[in-house]
Amino acid sequence: xxxxDSAVAVRVPAxxxxxxxxxAVLEVEVxxxxxxxxxxxxxxxxxxxxxxxxxxxxxxxRRLRRHVNVFLGSENVRDLREQATPxxxxxxxxxxxxxxxx
Amino acid sequence: MTTLLMIGTRKGLFLARSDDRDTWAVDGPHFAMxxxxxxxxxxxxxxxxxxxxxxxxxxxxxxxxxxxxGATWEETEGGALRFPAETGAxxxxxxxxxxxxxxEPGVVYAGVEPAALFRSEDGGAxxxxxxxxxxxxxxxxxxxxxxxxxxxxxxxxxxxxxxLLVAISSSGVYRTEDGGKSWQASxxxxxxxxxxxxxxEFGQCVHKVARHPDRPxxxxxxxxxxxxxxxxxxASWGEIHAGLPAxxxxxxxxxxxxxxxxxxxxxxxxxxxxxxxxxxxxYRTTDAGDSWHPLATGxxxxxxxxxxxxxxxxxDDADPAGVYFGTRTGDVFASADEGESWTSLARYLPDVxxxxxxxxx
Numbered sequence: 001x002x003x004x005d006s007a008v009a010v011r012v013p014a015x016x017x018x019x020x021x022x023x024a025v026l027e028v029e030v031x032x033x034x035x036x037x038x039x040x041x042x043x044x045x046x047x048x049x050x051x052x053x054x055x056x057x058x059x060x061x062r063r064l065r066r067h068v069n070v071f072l073g074s075e076n077v078r079d080l081r082e083q084a085t086p087x088x089x090x091x092x093x094x095x096x097x098x099x100x101x102x
Numbered sequence: 103m104t105t106l107l108m109i110g111t112r113k114g115l116f117l118a119r120s121d122d123r124d125t126w127a128v129d130g131p132h133f134a135m136x137x138x139x140x141x142x143x144x145x146x147x148x149x150x151x152x153x154x155x156x157x158x159x160x161x162x163x164x165x166x167x168x169x170x171x172g173a174t175w176e177e178t179e180g181g182a183l184r185f186p187a188e189t190g191a192x193x194x195x196x197x198x199x200x201x202x203x204x205x206e207p208g209v210v211y212a213g214v215e216p217a218a219l220f221r222s223e224d225g226g227a228x229x230x231x232x233x234x235x236x237x238x239x240x241x242x243x244x245x246x247x248x249x250x251x252x253x254x255x256x257x258x259x260x261x262x263x264x265x266l267l268v269a270i271s272s273s274g275v276y277r278t279e280d281g282g283k284s285w286q287a288s289x290x291x292x293x294x295x296x297x298x299x300x301x302x303e304f305g306q307c308v309h310k311v312a313r314h315p316d317r318p319x320x321x322x323x324x325x326x327x328x329x330x331x332x333x334x335x336x337a338s339w340g341e342i343h344a345g346l347p348a349x350x351x352x353x354x355x356x357x358x359x360x361x362x363x364x365x366x367x368x369x370x371x372x373x374x375x376x377x378x379x380x381x382x383x384x385y386r387t388t389d390a391g392d393s394w395h396p397l398a399t400g401x402x403x404x405x406x407x408x409x410x411x412x413x414x415x416x417x418d419d420a421d422p423a424g425v426y427f428g429t430r431t432g433d434v435f436a437s438a439d440e441g442e443s444w445t446s447l448a449r450y451l452p453d454v455x456x457x458x459x460x461x462x463x
Contacts (some may be wrong), residue, residue, distance in 0.1 A: 016161070051180045056161035059192035060184040067160045097160040 006030055008042060008087050011094040012053065019053040026050070030089045039070060040083030042093060057095055067098040105418055106171060107426055107459040108152065109434055110138030113452035115154055117172050123424050123438040126447050132172065135159070142199040143460040144225065145419070146207050150462050153210065153226045155183075155196030163195050165212070167226050171462055176227075183212055183220055183229045189236065191216055198413070199226065200256040203315070206263050213253035217244055217270045221282070232282045240273070240287060240304050247271035247307055247326075254412060255308075260315035267336050272296070272307035272326070277336050291339035295327045310354040310412045311336075314361040322364045322391060324354040324412075327371055331391045342391030347378035353415035357440070358423050362390040365397075365417070365425060365441060367410040375409060382406040384415070384427065386441050400444035401435060408433070413456035420461055428454025 010026040017024060026046070033041040040062070047054035057068050062083075064070060070077045071094040077085045087093060107118040107126075114131025115138045133156040140155035152172055157163040165182040166175040185191040198213035210226040213219055218236050220229035235241075244251055252271055259265035264281040267288070274289040287304040294306045307326030314320065323330040323339060328349050330339040343349045350371030357363035366385050369375050377383060382401040385394045402408065409430045418424040425437040432451040435444045 052177070055181050055184075056158075059162060060181075061187065061190060061192045063192065065160065065162050100159050 006089040009092045011092065013095055013097060016053055016056055019050055037087050038083060039077050039085045039087060039093065042087055067100045069096050069098050071096060103461050104463045105420065105424065105459060106462045107457060108141040108143060109428055109454060110141045110456035111452040111454050112137050114138060116451060118447060128448050139455050140196045140199045141456050141458050142201060143458050144201040145460050146201060146204060150460060151225055153199045155199055157195050163193050165196055165226065178227050182227060183214065186231060194250065197252045197254040198256050200258065202258040203260045205261060211256040211258060213256045213268060215250045215252035217251045217253040217273065219253055219256065219268055234283045235276065235285050238285050244270060244273040245305065255311050257311060257313060260318050267311065269308045269311050272305065274304045274306035274308050275311065275336060288336045292325055292330055293328050309352045312354050312356045312364065314356045317361040320390060322354055324351050324366055326350065329366060345394050346385060352412035353410055355415050355417055358417045358419045359421060363388045365415060367415055367427065369409065376407050380406055382408045384441055397441040399442060411455055414454050416457045416459055418459035418461065424459060426457050426459055428457045
């Protein structure tokens with residue numbers, strides 16, 4: 001099975017699309033995450049295929065950067081189980097810069 | 103001959119070019135909305151390489167380089183500057199990008215926050231942690247200054263690659279004589295104003311250190327309170343601030359050609375942090391700190407609440423030397439006559455964090 005029901009859609013913000021060849025959405029097959037279908041595993045997978053995208057979202061210790069939010073549907077994963085939050089086929093994960101700066 | 107001035111600001115990089123050091127063309131911002139704390143002009147190459155440390159509030163810090171004088175920029179895949187996983191640390195900011203001496207043409211050092219030293223052997227494309235300093239037994243007791251726990255100054259020895267001096271806020275000066283394997287705190291004589299013991303082994307709030315390559319054992323140091331000189335390669339330090347209107351300040355640079363000549367920008371410590379008498383004045387010594395003289399021609403002399411940060415004062419490599427400084431209020435001033443007179447090079451920029459200049463063609 002492949003396609004929408006078996007994949008997580010990762011929405012990439014405009015400011016990071018130069019790291020994805022311009023792609024606004026990346027489809028990641030849940031099967032590609034091994035037995036650990038979580039936000040953290042999803043980002044680990046992205047580190048392999050788009051390393052410069054992943055390192056803008058997490059630091060080198062794989063912690064989410066302070067002013068980056070990752071949403072599962074409409075929920076900020078910081079309000080769920082952070083990177084341990086489970087993902088499933090059909091889910092949408094959005095990377096969105098937080099409001100900050102002056 | 104074109105002179106290029108790199109201006110790192112809180113909201114991006116600006117590049118100023120001039121063929122006569124009188125009329126300047128400024129373009130930017132490059133890396134808009136990135137804080138640019140560290141820039142370097144590596145003039146050891148036929149075409150100088152520009153290096154930039156740019157920090158995005160959202161997407162974190164990164165290092166870029168350009169081999170076409172800023173027309174295009176390259177970013178190393180995966181990041182040029184990363185802490186190894188086993189350190190448990192993550193890069194917060196590159197504070198200093200410093201090409202080594204001519205004996206090591208590919209070597210570039212990076213001083214970063216959290217306080218650590220990195221070394222590149224490919225001109226700044228990739229860096230490795232200098233583990234000898236990271237593993238120093240003092241490190242768990244290093245305390246951050248107001249800018250964070252940062253290694254902000256790297257002084258490679260001009261001829262001996264094994265000798266290197268770094269400065270950390272607010273941990274002080276450390277030296278190695280074995281290429282970075284072992285490091286010694288080297289703060290003898292420097293006052294620690296914020297410490298019950300005014301002369302601890304380490305913990306001094308050193309703001310900047312500089313030396314002239316022709317006199318590598320003579321160094322000058324701007325401390326958080328006090329200007330100092332060493333004549334034994336940094337092993338010991340003595341005060342040289344007699345005659346200055348204030349002993350606090352951030353930047354210090356040496357003249358590009360003349361040993362014993364250096365420039366500082368004094369500020370009143372600690373509750374004021376403005377220039378003395380609210381007059382914008384650079385001070386210069388031409389006798390290795392025995393005396394200091396103000397340089398104010400062309401600079402604002404009334405109600406000038408102007409601060410210059412630790413890397414926002416530089417010289418170029420021309421003769422006579424150009425001197426440049428940028429301010430927290432977004433001005434850049436330039437002198438083409440060694441500081442005797444100044445003109446406004448740019449106004450209304452974001453807060454200037456760092457400047458570096460050189461002749462590029």
